[in-house]
Amino acid sequence: MSKADLPGRHVLRGAVRGQRRDVALGALLGMGHQTGEALVPVVIGLAIDEGVVDGDVGGLLMWLAVLAVVYVGLSYSFRFGARAGERASVTAAHHLRTALVERVLAPEGGACEGRLPGELANTATEDAKRVGAVAMALIVGIAAATGLAVGAIVLLRMSVPLGLLVLLGTPLLLWLVHLLSKPLERRSETEQERAARASGVAADLVAGLRVLKGIGAEPAAVARYRRISQDSLTATLRAARAEAWQNGVVTMLTGSFLALVALVGGRLAARGDIGLGELVSAVALALFLIGPLSEFSWVYAELAQGRASAARIAEVxxxxHAVRAPADGSALDRVEGRLRLRGVSYDSLRAVDLEVAPGETVGVVTVDPADATALLRCLARRADPAEGSVELDGTDLTTLRLAELRAAVLVAEHDADLFEGSLLENITAAAGPDAPVEAAVTASGTDEVVGTLPEGADTEVTARGRSLSGGQRQRVALARALAADAPVLVLHEPTTAVDAVTEARMAAGLKELRAGRTTLLVTNSPALLAVTDRVVLLDRGTVVAADAHERLVHQHGTYRGAVLA
Structure with missing residues (x-):
């Protein structure tokens, strides 16, 4: 996995900056709420001084009215401030998810390398949510700091020693809380990485469940998932213990600090330095300060988890990029379909030369499956050759815009997935208005699949086509590739899950429908190779033979072993 060039702090800043209006509004209203909360003890103290100590009923009623106004103000401030904060958090998480999906689906590729699909899904959900929550944490932190500041100012006006105690003690307490959040941040990052890995493995196992059952590998798969899940659980418990330990220590420090404030205030009242109302206000303020100080513990925990998640998002x-596409790349006015590889070396391929004429159907047989994978990556331009070039109609693929290239050359890989929706929607996903959809359905043998389904082509397909059998999925995937009607079509083992009779029918239908269009069949299937114009054999990454299928079967032992074994 390549190290990301984007620092996690930039992701955090971008998430907050994108919601600066709601964050500012939420912070302003939160400051109003905390100011109102801090003023409540002051107003109560004034009411006691004038109404109880001095016996002024009018003054008592006035301060009670002021207290009611303060409560209404802080109530509405909290309500609308929380709404703005939640909106900022949810919107920031949504934008991050969108950015992650765009990056994963970018034609340049590279984001999925070394990551399981489930791991990416976890990053786009849980990590994006945690980074979005930082917006709310900032609002709460600013509001809590305001409450502390107002409380300190009020205490300074009552008594300089009390005010100084709060002003000097609070920064020290916050610094200690910050130090305590460091272990939580490290353990949270480990927890999220292992949780994402467990999600990825689970998704991978579910996707291959039928295969696992077919080969009797369920016990090994379950053991693997249990091991990875146990690692995730261990990391989660360590993070939970770190958070509980941090919260406990912070609560102890906060309680000790507030007890000290109350003790100093009581001694000042006993000496007559402050009055009864001021003592009540001081004690109430000390109790009030529990709220802002406790909120800082939550804020630091959210920031710690947000930073860890931001780092993971930044990696994606x-x-x-796996490939680079020029912004002002060459345009293809008309695609004839001439495909040429000149001395291509990539991964297991070694100086491969191959030319496919417009309208020709060519088979490619590989002794090593790695050669097929490398060839498909180069043709789809998911990777560029280390040496040599791949050309379409004499134009190097690296000079073409990726969107134009993908429209001209369709590489349909063996493990193509279906998506949720009707069978017809899957087939016509990449088809244009004039696409030969009915002909593609017939040529691929999908018409037989349609006839067996309760609602025909309108039957709903579950995620990744799991409601269909392996052979049915392959026929639908082939129909989708044929319906796209691309000038150049590259198919990789499209018939491995069907019976021999169906395979022969699909081969004939493919030859008829693609007549006059350039088609490359990367397969070891004799039925498909029989309908090609010629076949190229790749062995140990190089072209070792090229001829008609029948002649190669009779004259080339390596070819015969690869195709008929």
Missing amino acids: LGAG
Whole structure:
């Protein structure tokens, strides 16, 4: 996995900056709420001094009215401030999810390298949510700081020693809380990484459940998931213990600090330095300060988790591109379909030369499956050759815009997934208005699949096509590739899950429908190779033979072993 060039702090700043209006509004209203909360003890103290000590009924009623106004103000401030904060958090998380999806689906690729689909899903959900929550944490932190500041100012006006105690003690307490959040941040990052890994493995196992059952590998799969899940649980428990330990220590420090404030205030009242109302206000303010100080513990925990999640998001967003596409790349006015590889070396491929004429159907047989994978990556331009070039109609693929290239050259891989929706929607996903959809359905043998389903082509397909059998999925995937009607079509083992009769029918339908269009069949299937114009054999990454399928079967032992074994 390549290290991301994008620092996590930039992700955090961008998330907050994008919601600065709601964050500012939430912070302003939160400051109003905390100011009102801090003023409540002051107003109560004034009411006691005038109404109880001095016996002024009018003054008592006036301060009670002021107290009612303060309560109404702080109530509305909290209500609308919380709404603004939640809106900022949810919107920031949504924008991060959108950015992650755009990066993962970017034609340049690179974001998925070394990551399981479930791991990416976890990053786009849980990590985005935690980074979005930082907006609310900032609002709460600013509001809590305001409450502390107002409380300190009021205490200074009552008594300089009390005010100085709060002003000097609060920064020290916050610094200690910050130090305590460091272990939580480290353990939170580990927890999120292992949780994402467990989610990815689970999704991977579910996707291959039928295969696992078919080969009797369920016990090994369960053991693997239990091991990874146990690692995730251990990390989660360590993070939970760190958070509980931090909260406990912070509560102890906060309580000790407030007890000290109350003790100093009581001694000042006993000496007559402050009055009865001021003593009540001081004690109430000391109790009030529990709220802001406790909120700082929550804020630091949220920031710690947000920073860890932001770093994970930054790894995906900042991942290097697998290929580079020029902004002003060459345009394809008309695609003839001439495909040429000149001395291509990539991964297991070694100086491969291959030319496919417009309208020709060529088979490619590989002794090593790694050669097929490398060839498909180069043709789809999910990777660029280390040496040599791949050309379309004489134009190097690296000079073409990726969108134009993908429209001209369709590489349909063996493990193509279906998506949720009707069968017809899956088939026509990449089809244009004039696409030969009915012909593609017939040529791929999907018409037989349609006939067996309760609602025909309108039957709903579950995620990744799990409601269909392996052979049915392959036929639908082939129909989708054929319906796209691309000038150049590259198919990789499209018939491995169907019976011999169906395979022969699909091969004939493919030849008929793609007549006059350039088609490359990367397969070891004799039925498909029989309908090609010629076949190229790749062995140990190089082209070792090229001829008609029948002649190669009779004259080339390596070819015969790869195709008929």
